[in-house]
Amino acid sequence: MSQGQPRFITADGFAKLRAEYEELFSNERPKLVETISWAAANGDRSENGDYIYGRKKLREIDRRLGFLAKVMKAAKIVDxxxxxxxxxxxxxxxxxxxxxxxxxxxxxxxxxxxxxxxxxxxxxxxxxxxxxxxxxxxxxxxxxxxxxxxxxxxxxxxxxxx
The missing domain is CATH 3.10.50.30 (Transcription elongation factor, GreA/GreB, C-terminal domain)
Incomplete structure (x- = not known):
């Protein structure tokens, strides 16, 4: 994604990106953080599948949130x-x-x-x-x-x- 280059998008397309961002940020991420906290409290993290998988999934969600935030910031809505x-x-x-x-x-x-x-x-x-x-x-x-x-x-x- 080039700096300063607008990303043209329709209003519907922008609404879908925003809805995905809100779903990830408000629902998916908090649930995952809760699961990771629960798994971390269960002791040895090196062999804890819930903890390891949760951390990996959290990194994926955070990357997607960062990408969506960049896209929405650079978006130029065209009707x-x-x-x-x-x-x-x-x-x-x-x-x-x-x-x-x-x-x-x-x-x-x-x-x-x-x-x-x-x-x-x-x-x-x-x-x-x-x-x-x-x-x-x-x-x-x-x-x-x-x-x-x-x-x-x-x-x-x-x-x-x-």
């Missing part, structure tokens, strides 16, 4: 409904694409921290998203993928209503 140029692909656009075999797929360009390819949400810095930004309906764009180059035609562009 896709407020995009001025609705005839071009920009952040937050939902796009219908057709490939060379006329196979259709629908994608939404979102922040990298909320991307989920299986749900059709791709991060705005992904190669496909970068190739599509600025395109209009009817434009064809070629993207270089690990399996080779692939061309897509933009069939439709939608933005959420304000």
């Amino acid at each position: 896709p409904a407020a995009q001025g140029s609705r005839d071009q692909i920009r952040f937050g656009a939902t796009i219908e694409l057709a490939d060379e075999e006329d196979l259709r797929r629908t994608l939404t360009i979102v922040g990298d921290d909320e991307a989920d390819a299986s749900a059709g949400r791709i991060g705005w810095s992904a190669p496909l998203a970068r190739a599509l930004v600025g395109a209009r309906v009817g434009d064809e764009r070629t993207v270089r993928l690990p399996a080779g180059e692939k061309s897509y035609e933009v069939m439709a562009i939608h933005y959420p209503e304000a």
